[in-house]
Amino acid sequence: MNKSKGKKAGKICENILFVIGILGIVILYWYDRSITLDPNIKESYTGEYPRYVSEVNEDDIPDEEYYPTMEEALQKADVYYDEYEPYQKNIDHLLVDMENDQYRFIYYQSIQKKKSVNTFATFKIREVDGKKQYAFLRSYVRDSEKFYKGIGDADKNTKAQLARSDYMQHYGIDKNARFVFGDIMEEELKKGESAEALTVEGQKPDAVIPYEENGKKWYFWYFTDLQSDKEGNKLEYTLKQ
Numbered sequence: 001m002n003k004s005k006g007k008k009a010g011k012i013c014e015n016i017l018f019v020i021g022i023l024g025i026v027i028l029y030w031y032d033r034s035i036t037l038d039p040n041i042k043e044s045y046t047g048e049y050p051r052y053v054s055e056v057n058e059d060d061i062p063d064e065e066y067y068p069t070m071e072e073a074l075q076k077a078d079v080y081y082d083e084y085e086p087y088q089k090n091i092d093h094l095l096v097d098m099e100n101d102q103y104r105f106i107y108y109q110s111i112q113k114k115k116s117v118n119t120f121a122t123f124k125i126r127e128v129d130g131k132k133q134y135a136f137l138r139s140y141v142r143d144s145e146k147f148y149k150g151i152g153d154a155d156k157n158t159k160a161q162l163a164r165s166d167y168m169q170h171y172g173i174d175k176n177a178r179f180v181f182g183d184i185m186e187e188e189l190k191k192g193e194s195a196e197a198l199t200v201e202g203q204k205p206d207a208v209i210p211y212e213e214n215g216k217k218w219y220f221w222y223f224t225d226l227q228s229d230k231e232g233n234k235l236e237y238t239l240k241q
Contacts (some may be wrong), residue, residue, distance in 0.1 A: 018050060042129040056137050058124050066133035070123050077136035084141045086110070094218055095211055101125065103173035104134060107181075107220060109213065116213045118142045118183075122171050138170065142183065144213055154188040155197075155239060162200065163233035177225035180232075184239075186217040193239040195219035200237040201228045 067073040071091060079088045087110040095118070096107040104123045109116050121139040125132060161182030172179025184195040196208050198221055205221040210220070228235060 057117070058137070061135045063122060063126070063128045066124075066126050066128050066135045068133055070106065070121075070134045070136075072134040073123055073134045074121065074139075077139070079139055082236070084117060084119075084143070086112050088119050088121070088139050089143060091203065092116075093211075095161075095209060096207075096222070097123065098173055098224070099125070100173050102139075105171060107175050109211070118213065120171055120181075122173070127146065140168070140171070144183075144185070144216075144218070152188075153189070153190060154193060155185050157188065158182060158184065158198070158237060158239065159233075162235045162237060166232040172224070174225065175225070178228070179224060180226045181220070181222035184219045184221065189239065192241055194241045195239070196235065197241045198239055200226060200235055202236075203227060 067076065067078070074087060074089050074091070076087070079085055084099050090110040090112070091106075092111045093107045093109040094106060095109065098105045102125055103122070104125060106123075107118065107120050109118050117137050119141050122137045123134040125134060127133070134180070162180065165180040165182075168181070170177060173188075180200065184198070186195070189195065195210075196219075198205060198208065200223065203223065208219050208221045210217060210218050210219050227237075230236075
């Protein structure tokens, strides 16, 4: 009798754990969607490229929110994802730095407790009291150990990032250009593939920059102005050498 009750209780526990597991998968799916896109940008677009849609009314930013350096602007910024705030507000290694007379875009690494996390950030530039100053506009955290799991190999990863690029246009420094960018983990490349061999719509990136992150080799690639009106998920690309 006790054995029968034990088996029944065990089965009930097993079913409960199964339901919890399914709920966990659903929650992770929706959490992943929440970090894939900027929460203030609509998910569907129509029309031609480039598609610069800012969630910030840049003209309304007061002079008091402009600072002499981008580091100071980061320190004063309200950022998404509180758990990553220490990373977003600390620049240890600057991987990419692009600037024009209106905007500055950076891609940087921050190391906290031996873990490295990368962040994209864009700043508005304005002359205040005769001096060039920076206001924080937006940032996007890329935690390779957490966010990139389950996407697949380098080919699938690149496809996902090209699709995502439709919602990342506002990170660029030129409103009249189609800014497209992404990362490739070297160990996820298949035989005959190379990050340096990447082409999108027959065009080579402006740069392919190698870097180390949490003991693994990565490549950051970007197009300052990809010449195509195709939607991101329809862009043709290859990594084959």
